[in-house]
Amino acid sequence: MSFEIKDKELAGRIGKLVTKSGSIETPAFFPVVNPFRKKDEVPAEKIRDIGFTQIITNAYIIMQRLGEKGAELGVHKITQFNGIVMTDSGAYQLLMYGHGKVKIDPIDIVEYQKKLGSDIAVIADIPTRDDSTYSEAEKSVIETLRRARLVEPLIREDKRIWVLPIQGGIHYDLVRRSAEEGSKLSSFSMYAIGSPVTVLERYGFRKIVRMVATAKKVLPPDKPVHLFGGGHPMIIPLMVALGIDTFDSASYILYAREGRYMTESGTYRLSDLDYLPCECEVCSEYTPRELMELDPPERTRLLAIHNLHVIRKVLKETKEAIREGRLWELVERTSMAHPSIREAFMEMLRYIDWIEELDPRYKGKARGMFLYDTSSYYRPELIRHRLYLEKYYRLSGSDVILLPGDFADKPFRSSEIFRRALRKGLISDSSEVIVYLPFFNYLPLDIDQTYPYAQFEAPAIVPREITEKMVNALTGLVDRALTQGKKVRVVVCRELAWGEPSILRPVLQKEVEVIDLCKDASLHDVSK
Numbered sequence: 001m002s003f004e005i006k007d008k009e010l011a012g013r014i015g016k017l018v019t020k021s022g023s024i025e026t027p028a029f030f031p032v033v034n035p036f037r038k039k040d041e042v043p044a045e046k047i048r049d050i051g052f053t054q055i056i057t058n059a060y061i062i063m064q065r066l067g068e069k070g071a072e073l074g075v076h077k078i079t080q081f082n083g084i085v086m087t088d089s090g091a092y093q094l095l096m097y098g099h100g101k102v103k104i105d106p107i108d109i110v111e112y113q114k115k116l117g118s119d120i121a122v123i124a125d126i127p128t129r130d131d132s133t134y135s136e137a138e139k140s141v142i143e144t145l146r147r148a149r150l151v152e153p154l155i156r157e158d159k160r161i162w163v164l165p166i167q168g169g170i171h172y173d174l175v176r177r178s179a180e181e182g183s184k185l186s187s188f189s190m191y192a193i194g195s196p197v198t199v200l201e202r203y204g205f206r207k208i209v210r211m212v213a214t215a216k217k218v219l220p221p222d223k224p225v226h227l228f229g230g231g232h233p234m235i236i237p238l239m240v241a242l243g244i245d246t247f248d249s250a251s252y253i254l255y256a257r258e259g260r261y262m263t264e265s266g267t268y269r270l271s272d273l274d275y276l277p278c279e280c281e282v283c284s285e286y287t288p289r290e291l292m293e294l295d296p297p298e299r300t301r302l303l304a305i306h307n308l309h310v311i312r313k314v315l316k317e318t319k320e321a322i323r324e325g326r327l328w329e330l331v332e333r334t335s336m337a338h339p340s341i342r343e344a345f346m347e348m349l350r351y352i353d354w355i356e357e358l359d360p361r362y363k364g365k366a367r368g369m370f371l372y373d374t375s376s377y378y379r380p381e382l383i384r385h386r387l388y389l390e391k392y393y394r395l396s397g398s399d400v401i402l403l404p405g406d407f408a409d410k411p412f413r414s415s416e417i418f419r420r421a422l423r424k425g426l427i428s429d430s431s432e433v434i435v436y437l438p439f440f441n442y443l444p445l446d447i448d449q450t451y452p453y454a455q456f457e458a459p460a461i462v463p464r465e466i467t468e469k470m471v472n473a474l475t476g477l478v479d480r481a482l483t484q485g486k487k488v489r490v491v492v493c494r495e496l497a498w499g500e501p502s503i504l505r506p507v508l509q510k511e512v513e514v515i516d517l518c519k520d521a522s523l524h525d526v527s528k
Contacts, residue, residue, distance in 0.1 A: 013026070027236070031047050031250075055086070056085070056086040058092070075117055091104075105124070110151045123162065125194055163226060166191055193244070205238070205340050209242065232267070233311050237318045262311070282302045328379050400489070401432070417518070441469060467497065
């Protein structure tokens with residue numbers, strides 16, 4: 001096995017995961033396939049045609065149904081899938097039905113998956129239910145790690161990828177403990193966030209963010225991480241941004257059986273739709289009414305095909321966002337799809353310092369930034385900008401002039417307000433010109449043409465919280481300048497919301513000279 005990281009953005013990455021049957025470009029989704037349920041399933045060749053070169057199936061179910069005959073046939077022949085096959089050990093059945101009904105021997109299931117010929121295999125972990133007590137969760141962590149150590153001699157020289165699930169559930173200190181101990185077991189080349197299925201089903205996305213971030217901060221960065229049950233397209237960009245490389249779920253078929261239609265921003269009942277907001281092969285041929293009139297098995301199959309197309313589309317969009325340096329914007333935008341996703345996105349901001357450390361400083365294919373609202377303030381690029389100023393920026397001019405920056409007039413050294421300041425003789429060779437504006441707080445004019453200071457778009461109306469942060473930063477800057485005995489002049493401009501004297505009052509109350517360049521003239525009236 002090898003895992004090569006080809007591109008990065010935030011904590012996410014595009015990678016190449018090599019297995020004994022071929023390679024997968026990550027982020028990747030593994031559709032769950034039950035080889036024994038054919039009535040309303042999507043055929044394996046159809047899954048491949050849609051663009052999924054990998055699936056996941058259940059070794060425990062195969063062993064229960066076929067025994068040694070299944071081992072002789074092999075998992076690729078049983079699933080009839082010409083591609084990469086991942087097998088789970090039956091932990092989902094254990095999670096759903098309990099130890100009383102499901103008995104899985106950790107050694108037997110490892111040996112069986114080896115005989116099946118799986119490309120990626122999962123050991124027999126003990127999943128942590130989301131309603132587990134601390135004591136129960138701790139036992140699942142301890143027992144999973146015990147089993148991992150028990151089977152290590154069996155997998156150490158094996159050529160397939162072996163996955164170690166990280167347990168602990170919503171008890172995050174246990175998740176960290178599980179990840180720390182699991183990281184020491186070198187025979188495992190892939191990890192998984194264990195048993196979040198029930199949390200995901202209840203839209204407990206904020207909890208999943210904490211589980212993933214807690215584990216990812218500890219796990220080796222050069223190994224891929226899987227998310228069990230991550231099957232809704234609207235969570236994929238967020239999870240990728242946190243460093244999840246692969247997903248699996250049966251959601252595409254489970255939703256279809258219930259007549260539920262996936263979109264990037266939510267799930268709808270087919271019976272509630274008048275139009276199908278998609279152009280996939282199914283939605284281009286049928287109307288909601290026509291689908292409703294089909295026999296249930298055929299309707300389920302077609303809905304499942306559509307759902308797979310949506311998941312595939314979101315994965316491609318997420319990869320392109322990584323390539324272009326727009327993953328933050330994609331996550332920010334999709335977080336508005338549902339209050340629970342927005343809540344999860346805001347939870348992600350708790351880990352922004354960790355994400356900023358992983359986010360690449362330079363992108364070969366970077367694009368200009370789009371800034372929207374308060375959450376945009378925490379983009380890694382802006383955090384680095386503010387940290388750089390705080391750590392390295394030193395005032396050097398004998399006098400300081402603060403000019404408001406206009407989002408629509410960049411670069412700032414070519415802006416009308418800067419030219420107007422020149423014409424009025426406000427700027428001399430000894431002047432240190434600093435542009436103040438929301439999101440960035442302020443920036444020296446000397447760097448206004450470097451990325452991203454001239455390569456961004458933002459609304460003219462910004463949340464008050466953002467302007468207050470700017471004013472606080474300016475207040476500190478002015479105090480520093482005055483302490484150093486420098487003359488400070490502040491240009492105000494009522495045509496920019498953040499240039500209003502009332503907004504800047506804490507700054508203007510200092511011993512500064514106030515100049516209103518926009519009092520009598522339109523900022524964009526370049527004839528004056």
